[in-house]
Amino acid sequence: MNMPKSVWWLVIGMALNITGSSFLWPLNTIYMNEELNKSLTVAGLVLLINSMGMVAGNLLGGTLFDKLGGYKTILLGTAICLFSTTLLNLFHGWPWYAVWLVLLGFGGGLIIPAIYAMAGAVWPNGGRQTFNAIYLAQNIGVALGAALGGFVAELSFNYIFIANLCMYILFAIVAIFNFNINLEIKVKPNDSLTLFAKENRPQLLSLLLICAMFSICWIAYIQWESTIASFTQQINISMGQYSLLWTVNGILILVAQPLISPIIRLLKGNLKYQMYIGIAIFILSFFVTSFAQQFSIFMIGMVILSLGEMFVWPAVPAIAHKLAPTGKEGAYQGYVNSASTIGKAIGPVFGGVIVDTFNMQIMFLAMMALLFIALGFVYLFGKSDAKYVKND
Numbered sequence: 294m295n296m297p298k299s300v301w302w303l304v305i306g307m308a309l310n311i312t313g314s315s316f317l318w319p320l321n322t323i324y325m326n327e328e329l330n331k332s333l334t335v336a337g338l339v340l341l342i343n344s345m346g347m348v349a350g351n352l353l354g355g356t357l358f359d360k361l362g363g364y365k366t367i368l369l370g371t372a373i374c375l376f377s378t379t380l381l382n383l384f385h386g387w388p389w390y391a392v393w394l395v396l397l398g399f400g401g402g403l404i405i406p407a408i409y410a411m412a413g414a415v416w417p418n419g420g421r422q423t424f425n426a427i428y429l430a431q432n433i434g435v436a437l438g439a440a441l442g443g444f445v446a447e448l449s450f451n452y453i454f455i456a457n458l459c460m461y462i463l464f465a466i467v468a469i470f471n472f473n474i475n476l477e478i479k480v481k482p483n484d485s486l487t488l489f490a491k492e493n494r495p496q497l498l499s500l501l502l503i504c505a506m507f508s509i510c511w512i513a514y515i516q517w518e519s520t521i522a523s524f525t526q527q528i529n530i531s532m533g534q535y536s537l538l539w540t541v542n543g544i545l546i547l548v549a550q551p552l553i554s555p556i557i558r559l560l561k562g563n564l565k566y567q568m569y570i571g572i573a574i575f576i577l578s579f580f581v582t583s584f585a586q587q588f589s590i591f592m593i594g595m596v597i598l599s600l601g602e603m604f605v606w607p608a609v610p611a612i613a614h615k616l617a618p619t620g621k622e623g624a625y626q627g628y629v630n631s632a633s634t635i636g637k638a639i640g641p642v643f644g645g646v647i648v649d650t651f652n653m654q655i656m657f658l659a660m661m662a663l664l665f666i667a668l669g670f671v672y673l674f675g676k677s678d679a680k681y682v683k684n685d
């Protein structure tokens with residue numbers, strides 16, 4: 294299937310949006326610690342509040358999509374991001390840096406579920422392919438932003454703020470002129486009750502099971518950016534080598550699509566089985582990495598992890614789209630995006646406590662145990678979703 298032009302613009306917009314945010318997020322802790330002289334605890338607290346701002350934005354953005362449509366919701370989020378990044382360029386001392394960062398998280402949180410919901414609405418027959426395209430755009434944005442951000446930061450952190458603003462201006466131009474898609478907003482008369490109405494409870498239960506699974510997977514996945522990252526430094530693996538792991542992750546996600554396509558076709562688009570496979574691959578990745586004492590094993594673990602996420606991450610928004618009652622497509626995308634953000638927020642703290650209390654081996658065992666629990670949630674989802682989730 295060829296994607297509609299409107300979906301292509303959403304893909305381009307997502308790539309620009311994530312590139313802009315990715316200039317900043319890998320360097321937040323470094324900037325607060327080294328430039329603003331704040332402790333790692335304070336920096337971590339700011340990032341936690343930033344994540345909570347994103348959760349609030351995700352939930353509100355999904356709700357606004359259902360009430361106002363994607364165009365107005367995305368423009369509202371974009372206006373907040375432009376306001377925040379403009380002031381970030383002017384006032385980036387303490388505590389203003391933290392204030393603009395949290396506001397930026399909220400604005401970005403409004404945009405993401407609206408883009409996902411709009412993509413599903415404009416190409417309802419696209420199935421997993423729709424959300425896989427958005428997922429690939431996110432990864433392109435992360436790879437470009439993180440790579441360019443490190444280079445620009447070596448010149449000056451001020452240039453990071455300018456680059457961040459420029460990317461949001463480009464995103465705003467794309468959104469204003471290409472996101473004004475004529476979509477019918479399907480709202481039932483008893484709109485305030487439909488999400489929790491009796492007839493919609495089975496879909497909501499299925500969604501909550503998927504959200505629980507999604508949060509757990511992100512708690513495990515984010516260890517690669519937190520506890521595992523710290524562990525690599527302790528065993529004298531260079532920052533350059535660690536960065537190479539994520540470079541390989543981004544490249545694999547783009548070039549390895551043909552490798553998983555035959556499996557997707559064999560499964561006939563069954564999203565539940567795709568999640569089973571993806572989570573099992575995650576478990577294998579943590580098992581292999583638990584033996585790592587040299588860079589080559591970490592690289593093997595990252596390659597395995599990358600293959601796993603290619604099955605799980607695009608499946609979740611596709612399932613949310615299928616489960617959503619009429620007029621609640623945005624709210625359901627807001628829920629799953631919030632679930633991932635919560636996992637990203639609490640994962641580093643959870644993993645750090647385990648490592649500090651016990652050791653890295655226990656952390657790897659704990660993550661594998663959590664992922665087995667995630668498989669259990671997929672199993673329960675499979676028991677509850679038969680009437681609501683059709684194959685692509």
